[in-house]
Amino acid sequence: MSDDSLQCFFMGTGTSTGLPLAPCLTLSSDLPADVADIKTNGKRSNPLPGQYDPNGLWPKNVSCGSCRAAVDKDVPEGYKNKRGNTSMVIRKKIRGKWFNIVLDVGKTFRENANRYFPVWGVQTIDAVILTHGRMSPILRLVWWLTIDADAFFGMDDLREWCIRQKCSIPVYLNRPTYNTVAGAFPYMVDKSQASGGGDV
Numbered sequence: 001m002s003d004d005s006l007q008c009f010f011m012g013t014g015t016s017t018g019l020p021l022a023p024c025l026t027l028s029s030d031l032p033a034d035v036a037d038i039k040t041n042g043k044r045s046n047p048l049p050g051q052y053d054p055n056g057l058w059p060k061n062v063s064c065g066s067c068r069a070a071v072d073k074d075v076p077e078g079y080k081n082k083r084g085n086t087s088m089v090i091r092k093k094i095r096g097k098w099f100n101i102v103l104d105v106g107k108t109f110r111e112n113a114n115r116y117f118p119v120w121g122v123q124t125i126d127a128v129i130l131t132h133g134r135m136s137p138i139l140r141l142v143w144w145l146t147i148d149a150d151a152f153f154g155m156d157d158l159r160e161w162c163i164r165q166k167c168s169i170p171v172y173l174n175r176p177t178y179n180t181v182a183g184a185f186p187y188m189v190d191k192s193q194a195s196g197g198g199d200v
């Protein structure tokens with residue numbers, strides 16, 4: 001790949017919740033029935049080989065195959081099941097400088113950035129694109145229950161980038177997504193509601 005190619009890096013590649021999930025690791029309750037078939041070494045979708053032993057020592061007794069694989073050192077490459085919200089960095093070198101666009105900043109953005117940006121050499125965030133806010137208009141009155149958090153709940157963690165870069169970061173999004181973000185982060189769209197240092 002030449003140095004001036006358009007490059008794309010994937011982050012998270014997981015669900016809106018991320019993995020592993022604490023209720024699985026703490027054996028708090030059984031999985032919902034519709035996903036329960038992945039909890040043992042069942043034939044359909046146990047993601048990685050490994051032993052499930054209900055009477056074994058933790059984490060062998062974690063019934064959820066996905067979460068067990070994420071923490072069980074005996075599961076080959078199980079660490080790959082430590083996943084965050086799906087996101088992407090798109091970058092291009094222009095006149096010797098990398099420009100980075102981040103596609104979606106979900107609630108795991110901060111840990112994803114800490115994990116991958118040093119490896120990839122991402123030193124700036126020059127723009128953000130949000131693909132969705134996903135809030136049901138019917139349920140807008142209870143928006144905190146209906147927001148899909150995987151695309152923008154990490155917006156607040158852009159503050160540090162704004163401070164270091166000494167400028168705001170342009171965010172591109174459609175009107176429904178804007179309305180959702182404005183409800184969740186009013187200080188990002190109205191400076192009168194900022195308590196300081198929050199420009200994005």
Ligand SMILES: [Zn+2]
Pocket residue numbers: 020021024064065066067068
């Ligand atoms: Zn789980």
